[in-house]
Structure formats: C-alpha cells, structure tokens
Amino acid sequence: MAKVREGLIPTVLETAVASTGIALRNNRNMKPMLTGSIIGFGLAHVVLGTIDLVEHR
Numbered sequence: 028m029a030k031v032r033e034g035l036i037p038t039v040l041e042t043a044v045a046s047t048g049i050a051l052r053n054n055r056n057m058k059p060m061l062t063g064s065i066i067g068f069g070l071a072h073v074v075l076g077t078i079d080l081v082e083h084r
Contacts, residue, residue, distance in 0.1 A: 034079025037072055045069025 048065030051057050 032080060033083045034076040036076075038076030038080065041069045041072035041076060043069075045073060 045066055046069070048062050048067075048069055051062045051065065052059075054062075
C-alpha cells in the first residue's frame with residue numbers, strides 16, 4: 028500500500044472544489060455570493076492542507 032503524506036488528500040480535493048467555484052463564476056444562474064463562498068472554502072482548505080504537508084515532513 029502506498030504511503031500518502033498527511034495533508035495531501037485534503038489539498039488535492041479542495042483544489043478541485045476551488046476550481047469548481049472558479050468555473051461556476053461565469054454561470055449566470057448561480058449567485059455571486061455562493062460561488063465566492065465555494066472558492067473561499069476551497070482555498071482555505073488548500074492552505075490548511077499545505078500547512079499539514081509542510082509540518083509533517
């Protein structure tokens with residue numbers, strides 16, 4: 028079984044969430060506050076996952 032570093036999975040998953048939020052910005056049916064929240068949520072978790080990656084070397 029491959030060893031996965033702590034923080035890698037949340038970083039990758041939340042990068043996908045942030046990318047989805049960025050892609051949804053151009054959707055006129057979505058409210059800007061909702062897409063901004065999705066982007067912010069994703070970016071916050073990317074930062075937290077990156078901190079875990081750096082701390083647990």
